[in-house]
Amino acid sequence: MTFYSAGMHLIKLLRRPYLLAATLVGLVSVSLAIFVLDMNHEDTLARYQRGQALRVGYAIEEPFAMVEVDGRVTGEAPEVLRHALRSLGRENVVWLQADLASLIHELESGRIDIIAAGMFVTPARAQRVLFTRPTATIQPGLLVRYGNPLHLRSLSHIAAQPTVKLAVIDGSVEQQLAHKAALSEAQIQAFPDAAAAAGAVRTGLADVFMLSFVSLHFLVTRAEAGIFELVAPDTTRDGNFAGLPAFAMRLEDKRLRDAIDNALADFLGSPAHLELMRRFGLLDDNIALAPGISG
Incomplete structure (x- = not known):
């Protein structure tokens, strides 16, 4: 023309x-x-830098993630994430609660952008999500009724007693460990959260509850005296398993993961970080940092 x-x-x-x-x-x-x-075509980091809120998913497991009386989400994971995001220049977050077993699905479906729940890094999970560097090193524990009437000391001991019922959180690393220890399906009882699993032990529906030692210690110190007892598993029988909690995001959000990793590198192990962790009952040994996770 x-x-x-x-x-x-x-x-x-x-x-x-x-x-x-x-x-x-x-x-x-x-x-x-x-x-x-x-x-x-914008990735999550670009949208966040443009002013869009990050949707952060969490599951209740004290002291890693919990809700205060006034509704504020707190705990080891939310507080460390807040610090990392502030170092990126903003703290614009929407907190969304879900069961632990559904968090990765919520992330993959796009309903949340980050998981901040003290989720342990595992090879299977790393196939589906990007993990940041771990924020702590956590050992497992066993919660039993006071006096430990069945003398439970390890997963191997539990597996050898077919009538013993083990409570775990659905989707947890402890659930995987129970399967690896050859517990029968009838022995493993999965619950949506720690409160339900501990309640099962208290009422006799389960004999023992396996979770991180830190979480169980937090629970025992807040329960009535004479109800529960905390047992450190016999590592000579079960092996020395250490969980590595980290933040998780979608596989395509490498820029967001790297930005948070860089912020964590300057914070983890610092005096401010140690002081923050002690508020939630984590000791210096729990903050013996593992190498960063690459992906």
Whole structure:
């Protein structure tokens, strides 16, 4: 089309207002579609830096993640994440609670952007999510009724007694360890959270509850005296398993993972970090940092 013919075409459009309006609407629609496509190509870090809130998923497991009386989400994972995000220049977060077993699905489906729940790094999980460097090193523990009437000391001991019922949190590393220790399906009872599992031990529906030693210690210190007893598993029988809690995000969010990792590198093990962790009952031994996880 020549410059002359283009000019004549525009003059015809001007003589027909409805055609001009339709043309303008079409141009606006195309521009809007291009803008939306550009937004969809942004990764999570870019959207966060542009002002969009990060949706952070958590599951209740004290002291890693919990809710205060006033509704504020706190615990080891939320507080360390807050510090990391502040170092990125903002702290714009929406907290979303879910069961531990559903958190990775919520992340993959796009309903949350980060998991901050003290989730342990495992090879199977690392196939589905990106983990940051671990924030701590955590040993397992066993919660039994006071006096430990069945003298339970290890998963191997539990497996050898087919009538003993072990409570675990559904989707937890402890559930995987129970399967590896050859406990029968009838012995393993999965619960949505620590409160339900501890309640099962208290009422006799389960004989023992396996979770991180730190979490169980937190629970025992807040329960009535003479209800529960905390046992450190016999590592000569079960092996010296140490859980490595970390933050998790989608596989495509490597830039977000790297940004949080860089912030953690300057914070973990610092005096401020140690002081923060002691508020939640974690000791210096729990903060013996493992090498960062790459992916």
